[in-house]
Amino acid sequence: MNDITLTEDQRDCLQELINVAMGQASDKLARYLQTFVHLQVPYIELIDSTVLPERFAETYAEEGVSLVSQGFYGEKGILGESLLIYKSHDAHGIAEILGYEPDDVSEVEQLTDISSILTTTFLNGLAEQIDNQLAYSAPRVVSSMETPLEQHLQQLSFNWDLALKVDISYQVVDFSFNCDMVLLIPGEAIKNIQKVLDQILDEF
């Protein structure tokens, strides 16, 4: 499996598709949340499953973070998982915009709510670009402030060697809310994405 590489054309194409999807998502989110949502330029790489826990640990070492996972699957063998990572207490401000009553204190539910909104809005946009339809599993909190992320990742067994990883940062300035989205498209699904990218490149 480790012989997979992205050509420069494929990477550029994917980058372009993501940029368009991000633009659409940003626009839709702004309307729904009634505030400006800033999405930072994505970072795309192929990553080995063995280095993933380490990479996460490096990036989120100092803070307690919460991790919400949501699976997605579509046609033509496109599937993967979206991980939303929140540094401690970034998410407080969102309770109000999601319609929670002040005594509705389930922070976990607020995180799953906002995660699902961010993930599905962006991925639906991306799916539209590649003429696909995605379905989603319910979002789940994988680790929270109480169970450190690093500890959790060490316990994960990955049944893939290589994954296509896309990092996107979200900022909702008005609510001082930040989070990182990491899309992981593992194993065979990378080849399926590549086929789709090649098809788009051919049509140009």
Add this chain to the structure above:
Amino acid sequence: MDVAAVQSQLIERINSGVLVVDQNCCLLYFNRFMESHSLLQASEVIGKNLFDIFPDAPQRWLQRKIQSVFMLNTPAFSSWEQRQFVFKMRHARPVTTSSEYMAQNITFIPICSDGQSEPDKVGIIVEDMTDVFFYQQKLKDTLKELEEVSRTDGLTKVSNRRYWEERFRIEFETAQRHEHDLSLIMFDLDKFKRINDEYGHQAGDLVLVKATELVQQILRKGDLLGRYGGEEFGIILPNTADKGAYELAERIRSQFSLLTMQHDNRSINATMSMGICQFDSRFTRFEDMVTRADLALYQSKREGRNQVTIYQA
């Protein structure tokens, strides 16, 4: 096959709730599962507002959620683990489960009319998760029981050595850090082998049980009795200096010596010897206190048993 006819029957009879609402949250569809669990008829709810039909539903949150499905054209979710239910309904296992209302996983799905790209309806699928909810509760209870068992001595039901030492380590470290008082009583039943030989092992067991019962009655909240091994026990006394520990130990010793136990129509009397050690900042480990309390205990034995000795450096 008439696919549409099959689909409509399936959706009508599926073992999950299916509702459809329009942009004003007016009900357009309400399947049989919803009817039978909410005790409402589709004919009486169609065309009515969702929140009039389910007045207990969290309106602000649910409205915002449904709005997200319309505006973002994406599915939305609600899980019983965070919110046990959204629509207050009975479930199908009222006899064998304990929860009153149906635990629900809910999926909200955007539905577009033919040829449209933006949704004008939202489908709401309600899955009954009561079984999972119930077994999760059971699992929690069982785990709690297991934890209890793993820290208890089977015969006397006091803390076993492993748990007692774990707690002692914590108390020892607290005393070290905050310079709090801390005392340890070690005690041992006198001539226990002779009780076993003379009255049998069941009698010996009875003496252990009666002794620990008596100690538990005398101890204060926060004190911890543990079975150290065989017929030897330890009592951790936080925030207690050796003088207080001595008074407590004397009370235990004298009351136990007066206790007559009955086994097989025979009366048994027994005594205990006790040793006390109080925390000293020169100690580095809790075991230092155990060793010294043991030394005091042996001194009690040497000097004739049925007495309490405080360790003197």
